[in-house]
Amino acid sequence: MLAQPLPLDGGGALAGVEIAYETYGTLAADRSNVVLVCHALTGDQYVASAHPVTGKSGWWDRMVGPGKPIDTARFHVICPNVIGSCMGSTGPASDGADGAPHAMRFPVITIRDMVRAHVALLDALGIDRLHAVVGGSMGGMQALSLAANWPERAARVLAIATTARHSAQNIAFHEVGRQAIMADPNWAGGNYYGGAAPDAGLAVARMAAHITYLSEDGLTDKFGRSLQDRDAKSFGFDADFQVESYLRYQGSGFTKRFDANSYLYITRAMDYFDLAEEHGGRLAEAFAGATARFCVVSFDSDWLYPTSESRHLVHALNAAGAPVSFVELSAPFGHDSFLLDVPALDRVVAGFLG
Amino acid sequence: MLAQPLPLDGGGALAGVEIAYETYGTLAADRSNVVLVCHALTGDQYVASAHPVTGKSGWWDRMVGPGKPIDTARFHVICPNVIGSCMGSTGPASDGADGAPHAMRFPVITIRDMVRAHVALLDALGIDRLHAVVGGSMGGMQALSLAANWPERAARVLAIATTARHSAQNIAFHEVGRQAIMADPNWAGGNYYGGAAPDAGLAVARMAAHITYLSEDGLTDKFGRSLQDRDAKSFGFDADFQVESYLRYQGSGFTKRFDANSYLYITRAMDYFDLAEEHGGRLAEAFAGATARFCVVSFDSDWLYPTSESRHLVHALNAAGAPVSFVELSAPFGHDSFLLDVPALDRVVAGFLG
Numbered sequence: 021m022l023a024q025p026l027p028l029d030g031g032g033a034l035a036g037v038e039i040a041y042e043t044y045g046t047l048a049a050d051r052s053n054v055v056l057v058c059h060a061l062t063g064d065q066y067v068a069s070a071h072p073v074t075g076k077s078g079w080w081d082r083m084v085g086p087g088k089p090i091d092t093a094r095f096h097v098i099c100p101n102v103i104g105s106c107m108g109s110t111g112p113a114s115d116g117a118d119g120a121p122h123a124m125r126f127p128v129i130t131i132r133d134m135v136r137a138h139v140a141l142l143d144a145l146g147i148d149r150l151h152a153v154v155g156g157s158m159g160g161m162q163a164l165s166l167a168a169n170w171p172e173r174a175a176r177v178l179a180i181a182t183t184a185r186h187s188a189q190n191i192a193f194h195e196v197g198r199q200a201i202m203a204d205p206n207w208a209g210g211n212y213y214g215g216a217a218p219d220a221g222l223a224v225a226r227m228a229a230h231i232t233y234l235s236e237d238g239l240t241d242k243f244g245r246s247l248q249d250r251d252a253k254s255f256g257f258d259a260d261f262q263v264e265s266y267l268r269y270q271g272s273g274f275t276k277r278f279d280a281n282s283y284l285y286i287t288r289a290m291d292y293f294d295l296a297e298e299h300g301g302r303l304a305e306a307f308a309g310a311t312a313r314f315c316v317v318s319f320d321s322d323w324l325y326p327t328s329e330s331r332h333l334v335h336a337l338n339a340a341g342a343p344v345s346f347v348e349l350s351a352p353f354g355h356d357s358f359l360l361d362v363p364a365l366d367r368v369v370a371g372f373l374g
Numbered sequence: 375m376l377a378q379p380l381p382l383d384g385g386g387a388l389a390g391v392e393i394a395y396e397t398y399g400t401l402a403a404d405r406s407n408v409v410l411v412c413h414a415l416t417g418d419q420y421v422a423s424a425h426p427v428t429g430k431s432g433w434w435d436r437m438v439g440p441g442k443p444i445d446t447a448r449f450h451v452i453c454p455n456v457i458g459s460c461m462g463s464t465g466p467a468s469d470g471a472d473g474a475p476h477a478m479r480f481p482v483i484t485i486r487d488m489v490r491a492h493v494a495l496l497d498a499l500g501i502d503r504l505h506a507v508v509g510g511s512m513g514g515m516q517a518l519s520l521a522a523n524w525p526e527r528a529a530r531v532l533a534i535a536t537t538a539r540h541s542a543q544n545i546a547f548h549e550v551g552r553q554a555i556m557a558d559p560n561w562a563g564g565n566y567y568g569g570a571a572p573d574a575g576l577a578v579a580r581m582a583a584h585i586t587y588l589s590e591d592g593l594t595d596k597f598g599r600s601l602q603d604r605d606a607k608s609f610g611f612d613a614d615f616q617v618e619s620y621l622r623y624q625g626s627g628f629t630k631r632f633d634a635n636s637y638l639y640i641t642r643a644m645d646y647f648d649l650a651e652e653h654g655g656r657l658a659e660a661f662a663g664a665t666a667r668f669c670v671v672s673f674d675s676d677w678l679y680p681t682s683e684s685r686h687l688v689h690a691l692n693a694a695g696a697p698v699s700f701v702e703l704s705a706p707f708g709h710d711s712f713l714l715d716v717p718a719l720d721r722v723v724a725g726f727l728g
Contacts, residue, residue, distance in 0.1 A: 029609075031609070127609070128611075185599065186599070187590065187593070187594055187599075188590075188597040188615070189588075189590045191599070191618060192581075192585045192593065192617050192618070193585060195581070195613075195615075195617070195622075196585065199577070199578050199625070200554055200557075200578045203558065203574035203575060203578055204557065205559055221557060223553070223557070224550060224553050224554045224557055224578065227546075231546045231547060231550065236541065236542075236543045236677075239542035239543045239546065240541055242542070244542055245539065245540070245541075245542065245545070245648060257482075257556075257642065259549075260645075261545050261549075261645065263542045263549070264546070264549045267549055267550070267553075268553070284611065288611065291615065292607055323590075323677075
């Protein structure tokens with residue numbers, strides 16, 4: 021638990037903040053070998069260890085471990101669960117001062133608030149300066165926010181498949197997900213804890229979002245118009261097509277491990293994210309005091325945070341005089357490429373961490 | 375009402391089929407001047423006249439009328455409501471033989487079934503051969519299905535912003551919409567007639583679909599990150615951003631004029647659409663007996679039915695030896711471009727109709 025209340029961008033402060041985190045590798049005596057890994061919207065601190073609910077291996081197991089690109093034989097990796105989430109850090113499902121869950125009394129938070137909590141954690145751990153902060157998607161937003169607002173805290177900033185601001189289309193997809201959750205009668209204004217959760221609404225939200233994580237070509241290659249366990253169309257409303265069955269599975273599986281109110285709060289934080297706006301409307305200003313080296317990575321099949329967004333970011337870093345390397349990688353998996361088997365990404369990450 | 379039961383691709387036949395339609399312009403004595411306009415998923419027969427529920431002008435008012443590209447001073451335009459829909463043609467909300475609404479007892483239909491009903495209507499009206507069949511999006515699928523299955527019935531086929539088959543991503547977005555409707559407790563297995571309709575679910579379905587009708591650039595140009603009637607973020611869950619407010623409006627407005635079960639059935643028909651599969655797996659075979667001239671139009675900002683789908687169709691028409699002209703138009707509005715102010719489309723339509 022943080023000793024001090026956490027100031028929030030929306031005003032006020034959040035008292036009694038808990039931050040759940042996982043660590044991997046050994047902390048050097050001079051604390052110089054810390055890599056902070058920031059997770060995405062529905063991610064968690066189990067970057068390289070089994071998820072306690074699903075039992076699945078860590079979401080970036082391929083990237084973090086001994087001898088892997090983020091080499092835990094050399095680096096001490098810290099991965100905190102963001103505030104607002106539901107895997108141990110304080111969020112809407114956590115109890116408030118009155119002993120009842122915050123639910124929708126939880127304050128609307130921002131990406132910068134999440135990072136402020138990470139910095140408080142680093143302070144508590146006595147870590148002044150990170151070897152690197154690394155993140156994909158919303159994790160990349162956190163990495164950029166840390167670089168912009170606490171420029172002395174990281175020597176290297178690796179932002180993958182991300183953006184410096186949420187676009188209208190990004191906001192629109194999130195709004196569909198939020199409306200799906202809020203339309204579920206079980207949501208009950210957010211006060212469903214102890215009763216039936218709005219799983220149906222959350223599953224629809226996840227399904228809509230999941231489509232945006234994949235590329236059209238990837239969906240076609242993986243599923244095309246193939247039928248699911250049948251030779252002919254059923255002329256009914258079962259999942260005739262494999263892609264339908266896959267989406268339903270993604271939706272229902274998600275509800276077992278994620279809290280609907282957390283989905284509302286974290287998508288809201290992402291929609292609010294606009295680094296330029298935070299810094300007088302000019303993105304280069306956000307990085308005026310940067311002391312880090314930057315590496316920006318996009319994927320050619322990512323239509324959620326397309327390369328144009330990364331290029332916009334890189335131009336701002338250039339304008340700010342920050343050292344930055346930028347690469348667009350070719351991968352067929354859409355936005356999810358950062359989580360999947362893309363050997364070129366492994367090389368970029370290993371190379372940048374030095 | 376059709377005199378004969380309508381045979382269906384799923385087997386059996388549908389008795390007592392009503393087809394609601396609108397006409398514009400005068401039928402020539404030799405019945406040679408008929409243009410059949412086919413509507414899209416959520417369209418209707420009111421192509422150039424006020425919608426009886428919303429009072430809004432026809433959905434293609436800019437295209438159909440005296441002196442307009444589909445010139446009703448010369449052509450007799452017929453626009454039928456597709457079966458499965460909810461504006462007068464037989465669909466799930468229509469009463470079955472027992473006097474109760476079909477609801478989910480309505481058979482799953484296909485695009486070809488819709489067109490079979492159109493052909494039965496043309497038969498009843500004594501119209502042997504159309505001057506042209508014209509449609510955008512699902513209307514284009516109907517135009518192609520007519521050309522493939524009743525090749526003698528149209529002299530000209532104009533297919534706009536459409537495809538010869540629904541892709542995995544197309545199916546995925548529709549499945550999200552269907553799941554949103556079915557997740558609404560008011561849906562009640564489809565038996566909501568006479569009670570509260572699943573408006574919340576239908577609104578979410580519409581919101582998700584609506585994003586796919588627009589282009590990312592169009593959304594950015596129209597809304598960007600502009601706030602709705604406020605100077606600063608609310609740090610709440612109201613519609614802070616204009617794009618959120620717009621989507622909510624689109625969702626709730628839609629429920630006033632459309633039946634949720636119709637949405638299920640028509641999206642299913644679109645997902646089942648695969649002209650090649652209907653013709654031995656080879657798209658060119660679908661057009662082997664074609665007697666029409668074809669015109670295929672795509673829009674460069676349409677990511678729902680991108681130009682690559684039109685090109686695939688044109689290659690098949692070429693392989694079948696059918697005369698076809700093809701143009702990709704530049705327009706910023708995404709898939710919805712076919713409904714909006716794109717003067718180049720007006721010229722193509724007017725020119726092709728001759």
